[in-house]
Amino acid sequence: MDAAIDAPQSRYYHSQGLRLHFTDWGNPQAPPLLLVHGGLDHSRSWDHLARALRRNFHVLAPDLRGHGESEWATGSSYSLADHVYDLTGLVKAAGFENVSIVGHSMGGMVSLTYAGVFPEKVSRLVVLDGVTNYPARQVKPADVRIAEWISDLDKLAQRKIHRYASLADGAERILRRNRHLTRAQALHLATHGLKQNPDGTYSWKFDPYLRARAPYRLSLDDHIGLWSRIACPTLLVSGSESFLPDPATAGVMKHFENAELARIEGAGHWLQHDKPDEVLDLLKKFFDQAESK
Template identity: 30%
Template sequence: MTTGTTKAVDRFVRVGDLKLHYLEWGEAGAPPVIMVHGLSGNAHNFDNLAPHFVPRYHVISVDVRGRGDSDWAADANYSNDAYVADLEGLRQSLGFERMALVGTSLGGRISLTYAGTYPDRVERTVLNDIGPEIDPRGGSRIASSTRDAVTTFETMEEVLAWHCEQRVGFSSLSDADQRTVAGYAVKALPGGGYTWKMDPAVRTDPRRPDPETSWNLARGIPGPVLLVRGGISDLLSPETAQRMVAEMQDCRMVEVPGVGHAPTLAEPEAFGPVMKFFSLA
């Protein structure tokens, strides 16, 4: 992927019973920003964005439990509460008093819940194509594609082809970036071929946050929120996005035309506002 002027460092941290992997850009002591990927993503999903925060910010992009190079949950607990507890454990382990959050899809849901639960610990939040409730169209599509996903591949070309097929019309990633993202999402099998790094139990965990509870949490977030919506997103409806702007304490929205779920945040319509939101432009 195209990056800025600095390279990420791979690190691991123990949070409860799990060893979580994260990528780090910048220096300790700078204001921290934690970036959280989507359902089937991983920490490398922010490789295009994170370097632009350096040197002003200290950026952490985490593999959530069951993804990337982080441990799988022994009890197969992939509830929102578990993700939020992991994020709080990560904050404590890294010694951050306050931090900013950037979350895409599932990562945005985690960030919204965390910011509403611990408002004094979050300085500002970017929510990428996610809100307190999910448009049933996108929810059904993602549930179906996740449940029915191919689990093994003979070659990396097959991995890439499947990855691109799932994102037709929904992602603005270039072919080169598609290849990189797909490569980080799989691991080699001992006998040859590839399989997903993601714990298969993630695909069958039915637990979702209650929308009413999520709305209450969203309304309780005092710090500024930048909401990014894909212009043709089937997961975050225009009505939900407009309601968020109206009901949250300090929420502004930008749309990325022609992009579905979810923007990469590298698109000019998203990148510029994100940089301004963090006083980087």
């Protein structure tokens, strides 16, 4: 396929006064599919999957606020609700009535929340290592959460932005973080995840204040209530080497009405990068099965 034809389009919409970016892979006559990235990531990390899925879907991959090409929300705590609101804005801006969603990590939690609030708007849902709240998790008291948040903000205010001499140096940092990646994958992620500074160096595009977790978060009961409202076929995928608990043993499945599990051996938290072909096969089978029901 010609590179120019194969390339996705950059598009924008506005949410709460922010100019937010999304990557549009075309095929507008096909059913819409949203690919929602995780924290400190960007929409172009989905390229391998999006390029394959565009044959059957109109694929849109948003840059969540504070990420990628989207504007930073200065003074924001980047709460889950903020991201969900932005997702509703994207669905409206695109004119979609009903969407399928694949979300990774934090993007998985955003997707789960959106599907729980608007179950009639989601036809199929896949969460890649994104159930980050589970019954056994110990939640710190509110005073501790707020105090830690304040401390984190003060530290971030003093933190110097790291500068890389080249995109290759940024790719090396990504490789050190995830041993499963190839050098080509890391360079692709760095190319779309770094911005060039006036002095010729490179820095990450994401807002550093994304590292400070908002102290006002949904409770476990809130999440369970949302999960129980999700009506569409749902697939929760975990990696055998992930740092997150396996949903099969974490006590979350009983709170879903129509969910199934899949586990990918040899994959860590970034499933779509570690085992992209296995993830793609799972997605295709799941979408085909859901379509036939």
